Amino acid sequence: MHPAFSVIFLTTLIGAAQGLFLALFTGQLYASIRLIEPQTDVFYAVGSALALGLLIAGLGASFFHLGRPERAWRAATRWRTSWLSREVIVLPMMMAVVFFYGLFHWLEWTDPFVVLGDDMLAIDATFVIGAVGTLVAFALYVCTAMIYASVKFLEEWHSPYTVGNFIFLGAGSGFMLAAAYSAYIGNHLVGFYGTWAVILTLLGLATRGATLVRNVGLRHKSNLQTAIGVRHRTIEQKSQGFTGSSFNTREFFHHKSPEFLRLVRLAFLVLVFPVPILLIALAYVTQSATLPIIAFVAQYLGLLAERWYFFAEARHPQNLYYQSVA
Amino acid sequence: MTQLALVIDLNVCVGCHACVTSCKQWNTSGWAGPMVDENPYDADPTGTFFNRVQTFEVGNYPQTETVHFPKSCLHCEDPPCVPVCPTGASYKREDNGVVLVDYDKCIGCKYCSWACPYGVRELDEQQKVMKKCTLCIDRITDQTLPESERKPACVLACPTSARLYGDVHDPDSEVSVAIRERGGYPLMPEWGTRPANHYLPRRKTRMHITEDELQRADNPLTKEDITVYTGEETLDDVTW
Amino acid sequence: MKDPVVHTDREIGQTEVKETTCYMCACRCGIRVHLRDGQVRYIEGNPNHPLNHGVICAKGSSGIMKQVSPARLTKPLRRKAKARRGESQFEEISWDEAMTLLADRLKKLRAEDPKKFALFTGRDQMQALTGMFAKQFGTPNYAAHGGFCSVNMAAGMIYSIGGSFWEFGGPDLEHAKLFVMIGTAEDHHSNPLKIQISKFKRRGGRFVSINPVRSGYSAIADEWVPIKPGTDGALLLALIHEIIKVGLFDREFLIQYTNSAELVIDDPQRDDHGMFYRDASAEVTEGCTDPQNKLWWDRHKGQVLTHTEGADPRLMGNYTLTDGTPVKPSFQLLKERVERYTPEWAEGITGIPAETIRRLAYEMGVTARDQKIELPITWTDCWDKEHDTVTGNPVAFHAMRGLAAHSNGFQTIRSLSILMTILGTIDRPGGFRHRAPFPRPIPPCPKPPHGPEAVQPDTPLDGLPLGWPAKPEDLFVDDDGAPVRIDKAFSWEYPLSVHGLMHNVITNAWRGDPYPIDTLFLFMANMAWNSSMNTSEARRMLTDTDENGDYKIPFLVVVDTFSSETVAFADLVLPDTTYLERHDVLSMLDRPISEFDGPVDAVRMPVLPPKGECRPFQDVIIELGARLGLPAFTKEDGSAKYRNYADFIVNYETSPGSGIGFLAGWRGEFGEKYLKGEPNPRQWEHYKANGCVFHHELPRSYQFMRNWNKGYLHWARSHALTRWAEPITLHVYSEVLNRFRAAAQGRRPGRQPPEHLRKRVETFFDPLPFYYEPLETQRIDKNRYPLNALTQRPMAMYHSWDSQNAWLRQIHSHNYLFVNPKVAVAQGISDGDWIWVESHLGRVKCMCRFSEAVEPGTVWTWNAIGKAAGAWALSPNADESKKGFLLNHLIGEELPPGDDGLHLSNSDPVTGQAAWFDVRVRISKADEQEPRMTEPQFAPMKPLPGQEGRPRGKWQAYVAGMFGRK
Numbered sequence A: 001m002h003p004a005f006s007v008i009f010l011t012t013l014i015g016a017a018q019g020l021f022l023a024l025f026t027g028q029l030y031a032s033i034r035l036i037e038p039q040t041d042v043f044y045a046v047g048s049a050l051a052l053g054l055l056i057a058g059l060g061a062s063f064f065h066l067g068r069p070e071r072a073w074r075a076a077t078r079w080r081t082s083w084l085s086r087e088v089i090v091l092p093m094m095m096a097v098v099f100f101y102g103l104f105h106w107l108e109w110t111d112p113f114v115v116l117g118d119d120m121l122a123i124d125a126t127f128v129i130g131a132v133g134t135l136v137a138f139a140l141y142v143c144t145a146m147i148y149a150s151v152k153f154l155e156e157w158h159s160p161y162t163v164g165n166f167i168f169l170g171a172g173s174g175f176m177l178a179a180a181y182s183a184y185i186g187n188h189l190v191g192f193y194g195t196w197a198v199i200l201t202l203l204g205l206a207t208r209g210a211t212l213v214r215n216v217g218l219r220h221k222s223n224l225q226t227a228i229g230v231r232h233r234t235i236e237q238k239s240q241g242f243t244g245s246s247f248n249t250r251e252f253f254h255h256k257s258p259e260f261l262r263l264v265r266l267a268f269l270v271l272v273f274p275v276p277i278l279l280i281a282l283a284y285v286t287q288s289a290t291l292p293i294i295a296f297v298a299q300y301l302g303l304l305a306e307r308w309y310f311f312a313e314a315r316h317p318q319n320l321y322y323q324s325v326a
Numbered sequence B: 001m002t003q004l005a006l007v008i009d010l011n012v013c014v015g016c017h018a019c020v021t022s023c024k025q026w027n028t029s030g031w032a033g034p035m036v037d038e039n040p041y042d043a044d045p046t047g048t049f050f051n052r053v054q055t056f057e058v059g060n061y062p063q064t065e066t067v068h069f070p071k072s073c074l075h076c077e078d079p080p081c082v083p084v085c086p087t088g089a090s091y092k093r094e095d096n097g098v099v100l101v102d103y104d105k106c107i108g109c110k111y112c113s114w115a116c117p118y119g120v121r122e123l124d125e126q127q128k129v130m131k132k133c134t135l136c137i138d139r140i141t142d143q144t145l146p147e148s149e150r151k152p153a154c155v156l157a158c159p160t161s162a163r164l165y166g167d168v169h170d171p172d173s174e175v176s177v178a179i180r181e182r183g184g185y186p187l188m189p190e191w192g193t194r195p196a197n198h199y200l201p202r203r204k205t206r207m208h209i210t211e212d213e214l215q216r217a218d219n220p221l222t223k224e225d226i227t228v229y230t231g232e233e234t235l236d237d238v239t240w
Numbered sequence C: 001m002k003d004p005v006v007h008t009d010r011e012i013g014q015t016e017v018k019e020t021t022c023y024m025c026a027c028r029c030g031i032r033v034h035l036r037d038g039q040v041r042y043i044e045g046n047p048n049h050p051l052n053h054g055v056i057c058a059k060g061s062s063g064i065m066k067q068v069s070p071a072r073l074t075k076p077l078r079r080k081a082k083a084r085r086g087e088s089q090f091e092e093i094s095w096d097e098a099m100t101l102l103a104d105r106l107k108k109l110r111a112e113d114p115k116k117f118a119l120f121t122g123r124d125q126m127q128a129l130t131g132m133f134a135k136q137f138g139t140p141n142y143a144a145h146g147g148f149c150s151v152n153m154a155a156g157m158i159y160s161i162g163g164s165f166w167e168f169g170g171p172d173l174e175h176a177k178l179f180v181m182i183g184t185a186e187d188h189h190s191n192p193l194k195i196q197i198s199k200f201k202r203r204g205g206r207f208v209s210i211n212p213v214r215s216g217y218s219a220i221a222d223e224w225v226p227i228k229p230g231t232d233g234a235l236l237l238a239l240i241h242e243i244i245k246v247g248l249f250d251r252e253f254l255i256q257y258t259n260s261a262e263l264v265i266d267d268p269q270r271d272d273h274g275m276f277y278r279d280a281s282a283e284v285t286e287g288c289t290d291p292q293n294k295l296w297w298d299r300h301k302g303q304v305l306t307h308t309e310g311a312d313p314r315l316m317g318n319y320t321l322t323d324g325t326p327v328k329p330s331f332q333l334l335k336e337r338v339e340r341y342t343p344e345w346a347e348g349i350t351g352i353p354a355e356t357i358r359r360l361a362y363e364m365g366v367t368a369r370d371q372k373i374e375l376p377i378t379w380t381d382c383w384d385k386e387h388d389t390v391t392g393n394p395v396a397f398h399a400m401r402g403l404a405a406h407s408n409g410f411q412t413i414r415s416l417s418i419l420m421t422i423l424g425t426i427d428r429p430g431g432f433r434h435r436a437p438f439p440r441p442i443p444p445c446p447k448p449p450h451g452p453e454a455v456q457p458d459t460p461l462d463g464l465p466l467g468w469p470a471k472p473e474d475l476f477v478d479d480d481g482a483p484v485r486i487d488k489a490f491s492w493e494y495p496l497s498v499h500g501l502m503h504n505v506i507t508n509a510w511r512g513d514p515y516p517i518d519t520l521f522l523f524m525a526n527m528a529w530n531s532s533m534n535t536s537e538a539r540r541m542l543t544d545t546d547e548n549g550d551y552k553i554p555f556l557v558v559v560d561t562f563s564s565e566t567v568a569f570a571d572l573v574l575p576d577t578t579y580l581e582r583h584d585v586l587s588m589l590d591r592p593i594s595e596f597d598g599p600v601d602a603v604r605m606p607v608l609p610p611k612g613e614c615r616p617f618q619d620v621i622i623e624l625g626a627r628l629g630l631p632a633f634t635k636e637d638g639s640a641k642y643r644n645y646a647d648f649i650v651n652y653e654t655s656p657g658s659g660i661g662f663l664a665g666w667r668g669e670f671g672e673k674y675l676k677g678e679p680n681p682r683q684w685e686h687y688k689a690n691g692c693v694f695h696h697e698l699p700r701s702y703q704f705m706r707n708w709n710k711g712y713l714h715w716a717r718s719h720a721l722t723r724w725a726e727p728i729t730l731h732v733y734s735e736v737l738n739r740f741r742a743a744a745q746g747r748r749p750g751r752q753p754p755e756h757l758r759k760r761v762e763t764f765f766d767p768l769p770f771y772y773e774p775l776e777t778q779r780i781d782k783n784r785y786p787l788n789a790l791t792q793r794p795m796a797m798y799h800s801w802d803s804q805n806a807w808l809r810q811i812h813s814h815n816y817l818f819v820n821p822k823v824a825v826a827q828g829i830s831d832g833d834w835i836w837v838e839s840h841l842g843r844v845k846c847m848c849r850f851s852e853a854v855e856p857g858t859v860w861t862w863n864a865i866g867k868a869a870g871a872w873a874l875s876p877n878a879d880e881s882k883k884g885f886l887l888n889h890l891i892g893e894e895l896p897p898g899d900d901g902l903h904l905s906n907s908d909p910v911t912g913q914a915a916w917f918d919v920r921v922r923i924s925k926a927d928e929q930e931p932r933m934t935e936p937q938f939a940p941m942k943p944l945p946g947q948e949g950r951p952r953g954k955w956q957a958y959v960a961g962m963f964g965r966k
């Protein structure tokens, strides 16, 4: 597939935003059961603002993908069948949740309704919103991932790993961002978020690695024989029917060399996984405030490469029909 | 239920591209138009076409077969392009099974094109909506046209009549008979899209000649087997 | 969007439908043009048209883009005084200025030396008018594309069977069982052939294609027989060998309808050796081309007059006539000739296994013999024998330029004609069928003028500029045997060049050999590009000057519809209309669109107004004729005889009262006559009411065996199609050729070839077919240039016309050289690489595409896709000039120099047919450092005044009724 930057930014930005939100809420949860030090409402509010900002940026990027963005609202109509439609519905929900989560914190509407256990768990509005938001965030991961994973013709994508990748890599980068955020403002949660980020990144490595392994050995269902219905070992296209380009030659192929692809893969394998993990570890040891930020930035850049590769790696069967000009 | 479709006879298609440009001319000024061209007089001319004719080579020299292969939307019975469309712009008509795009609803997200394994949808790069073969819906349903002309433009144009058109659900239609009797097959059956369009394979006529057929009693040579005596010696001269 | 079911197209705008004839190619299908608010909405095939029955091709369907093309010329243009030719710097002038300028110049030439005016036309469909103009002007220097197109096909077959493939006849696939197609890619009968091939295949017929390349029609053949280019003669002779050897020929047919059993004098001592023995006492029709006064050898009675009642003549053997003359039936001579042409011999030349050749021979012979068709049609032959049925031997052939465009094409096509003849397939069901006005006598009656005295100041030419020589006296040469025509047609170099040699005009005029000319007038010919050989040189010659700085070809007039490469070189440009903007006539006097079942002609009628100041060239030529005072175009008082072309068509008669005019339909005062009859002022209306076509279906009994069909021949004579009603005996043995050979051998009184050409004429004017290696190949080091380079017509492009067509150019914006992978890999070339292709003339750079569908000794590309930068209103960066290439740069218009020191055309030595396909090349990988761009490159052609601005913008969205309107 042709990697479209709109979609690369959309998925990486909102993935990180959802992750950041999950991190914030995880922090709140841990804090409310006193596993970690409680944070100020401002911490959550600013964090939410950051997440919201990323969501908005992602949404903005997505508009570049649409030919007719002014009609984007129409995309909400087919939620029964279309994962894209579902994403279109869930994404604003996510934004709303993050917005209210931040707003309630900002306004300090945090008086608990109930307190569970022995003063162990105080349930306030932000907690409810956070819990709902967690569901929404996962739903959004699933929707986004399923847009790709549900296209059975794109066999590189059509696997549960894709969902895993979106969740783990998105959440990982979000936690990484939370660690960076913590480091930036200098609270004590760098280690907490960092640890989670490393765990999620490692999970991501597991699914993404599995995806790569799977895709190397992938035997595509379609081939020239089934594409044109001629049973013969040797078939070659001579002419695709036109000598210039077309939508079909532009949208479904990256037009890059295999070397370039390998380079991108190497880049993301380095930037997404070992680099941020090492940096976080180093930050833990050195108590550095900047290293977690660098770790996040490195990982995010790596994710851009990962997403680019994700598209480029997927070989659409339609390309069987567009191979040669004569 | 009716399912209109094309059946393409690879046995007679000579790859002339008549179906390509007749489609373009009918549709660019029709219901589904315009079909925009980009760089029409410059480098890399490109534009929207609903139908393409491709060429494949099968086998190695000298046992090579050259296959001309026209391809437009196959109007799948289970079209994967439809459910993925977030706006409902892509739809399959209940009355005749034709898969269409409503340009007024389309947001140009291209998702339907990802969900079509056959590469037959094309985004109009100027209008930014998805376009594709309509089976000439504005011809085949136009009751003001004479019956004989209520056919897709490409079908009427095709000089070898390699393009048959009709209802594949009607077992007695020309297309159903052709599919049944001449081994009509769908493209990429592995996806379960159940394309309505079918293709008819190449067929070979061979000739077998036996020895007897070469040597017949009425061979004209027998009328010419005369010799002329030119004075040379024969057994007749030397034996007694 | 409105629901398409409710929506109808008619709601969008005012539509009307007009009928006319397509001219996106030479096929001439009937079309219906739908207009919406004055713009073309849709062009469909006319279902009632006899040619295309409603279908239409890719080009025909793209006619809309021709109308909106930015390449349209819209103003008469004159080269700016200071500008150099070829720089395309022009100023607009008015039509009146243009006509005055032209008329003044031509008037002077006509008064001084009419042959200084040369009129050459390309893929023209109005040669009847352009040829007549030339004759009226008095210049011998006229020809159309035929000489560089397929004259070998016309001459080779017409001199053998009185008809030919091309537009004059074709395979009867409705009845055929076996169809053998040789060297054909697309052809003139474009749609009809496709319709027929598909029906034939669906009926289960067997289709064999013989071609170095498998594409297009060959793709759907049941068997592809790859052959080395230029070697078909060997294959065909081997097939004849095998068919004779096994006895699969149609003896009855050969005896009755061909000269096979006629006795040829066989005595090398005698001057009339090789001529038919003629019975001086036999009664003959005075003046008839091929009188019935020859002899047969009856198995019982010995020598008898041909067609003696009850005779059973011998086809073989040798005999001595009562007067002591040794004779042989001509079939015996053929048999002896093909003796050595065994399949094994042919295998070595053609690359086709001997086994395959044998099998093909058997398939042909057995199908012809055992699958005979009897149609219940009664007819009477020329000898008054009644037949209850028409018999067909259902083996049909079709061949075109793959045979024709080689310098051995004439003899190859003679071989094909003979193969078809011995199988008994001429004008019979399932075989070859004529199209009116064919069959014609062998050779047809019109002759070129015979000497320089035919050209006189202010006088029409004495004779037609083109004709059919039957003997050396018919040649157009002076007393020394030197050519009179600028292209040397009908000279001893190319005696039977019945369509001229357009491909040598520029070189000859430039060199002043045989003489310099003043004005070269090109209509519809892209001679600075795809229709010239050695194109780079031709372009140089057009701009070359003498010591005084004057152009060697002083004045160049170009009439075109588009800004072609040639327009850039013109001194005067006249903008023509498109086919939708004018009247045209596809006349019986030229090449009509006749069907097997009878004569058909057609017209075009304007469906749109001319663009800008474009004027139909026909109107222009008629006005020019009047301005020059040419007799046919002026009244007694010197005023113009015709208002315009439409008026001319209706009223013109070939001679006063002849009743023959350009259109055959609805003649006579009330339109009650056809073919011959008084002018009918309402003729156009009749055509209009009939879909622009006139079709006369012959009675069934006149539709077959027309060479010998008494009823048909008399009908044809009474309807002015032919002069004679004599049988048209097939020339298995060509006495006509032998006359030229005899002259060369000094056995014949009368005209003799110049000494240096004696050997040439003697060799190539063999009355029996023979195989020789193409002339260029004979002079080329085949180790150095191991490959044959060919072009093929793409189905979706017509010559150079369509690069300005926004839709068609998307199908072919540039071209590749197709190479068999084995050959390429051996050269270190990969698929898609830039490569150099080099011939003895020079080299071009292009991209390589691997193909398993090409014989390894052959490389090929699509014809005329590459363009000169900036021409056709394309951007100078367009693919056509950056990635597309033209093979013509490598193809010589003259043979590589030989020991003879002569400038010989790279043509067939009999007919002057351009040998496009003889070119030998080698390929090599281009250096990685070299720019990825085709070579040679030419300075971009500039936009012309009156042409719509360039660039035209990034987008074009055509919607009829709205395009370009606010």
Ligand SMILES: Nc1nc2c(c(=O)[nH]1)N[C@H]1C(S)=C(S)[C@@H](COP(=O)(O)OP(=O)(O)OC[C@H]3O[C@@H](n4cnc5c(=O)[nH]c(N)nc54)[C@H](O)[C@@H]3O)O[C@H]1N2
Pocket: C025, C026, C123, C149, C150, C182, C183, C184, C185, C186, C187, C188, C190, C210, C211, C212, C213, C227, C228, C229, C230, C231, C232, C399, C400, C401, C402, C403, C406, C790, C791, C792, C793, C794, C795, C796, C797, C798, C799, C917
């Ligand atoms: N679409 C389209 N149609 C056209 C035209 C066009 O430009 N475009 N041009 C028209 C004109 S002017 C003409 S003259 C006709 C020509 O019609 P064709 O004669 O069909 O034209 P070519 O494309 O020259 O095809 C020549 C064929 O001969 C093969 N060939 C070459 N050398 C040999 C050989 O030695 N032996 C054999 N057996 N085959 C050989 C080539 O591979 C090719 O397939 O087409 C007419 N129709």
Ligand SMILES: Nc1nc2c(c(=O)[nH]1)N[C@H]1C(S)=C(S)[C@@H](COP(=O)(O)OP(=O)(O)OC[C@H]3O[C@@H](n4cnc5c(=O)[nH]c(N)nc54)[C@H](O)[C@@H]3O)O[C@H]1N2
Pocket: C121, C122, C123, C124, C145, C148, C149, C150, C523, C524, C525, C526, C527, C530, C531, C532, C559, C560, C561, C562, C563, C564, C565, C576, C577, C578, C579, C617, C791, C792, C798, C799, C800, C801, C863, C864, C887, C888, C891, C916
């Ligand atoms: N290498 C190679 N070269 C070939 C051949 C080949 O097979 N291989 N084939 C040869 C053959 S068979 C032929 S017939 C020639 C054809 O060669 P030509 O007849 O010289 O060339 P065309 O490209 O047909 O176009 C001639 C011109 O006609 C113009 N034209 C088109 N329509 C009209 C009109 O309505 N009015 C006027 N006035 N002009 C018009 C076009 O713009 C173009 O400039 O090419 C020959 N050249």
Ligand code: SF4
Pocket: B012, B013, B014, B015, B016, B017, B018, B019, B020, B053, B068, B070, B157, B158, B159, B160, B161, B162, B163
């Ligand atoms: S019009 Fe017919 S013959 Fe021509 S390419 Fe299309 S399907 Fe094939």
Ligand code: SF4
Pocket: B072, B073, B074, B075, B076, B079, B080, B081, B082, B099, B115, B116, B117, B118, B119, B120, B121, B132, B193, B195
């Ligand atoms: S061919 Fe493609 S676009 Fe057409 S219905 Fe099937 S999936 Fe949809």
Ligand code: SF4
Pocket: B084, B085, B086, B087, B088, B089, B090, B101, B105, B106, B107, B108, B109, B110, B111, B112, B113, B129, B130
């Ligand atoms: S591009 Fe248009 S038709 Fe296709 S999925 Fe998107 S909205 Fe639907």
Ligand code: SF4
Pocket: B022, B023, B024, B026, B027, B050, B051, B072, B132, B133, B134, B135, B136, B137, B152, B153, B154, B155
């Ligand atoms: S059916 Fe109509 S829209 Fe579809 S390819 Fe044919 S002409 Fe084009």
Ligand code: SF4
Pocket: C022, C023, C024, C025, C026, C027, C028, C029, C052, C055, C056, C057, C058, C059, C060, C061, C190, C191
């Ligand atoms: S074959 Fe030629 S005349 Fe017929 S429709 Fe095509 S372009 Fe027109």
Ligand SMILES: [Mo]
Pocket: C145, C148, C149, C150
């Ligand atoms: Mo031609």
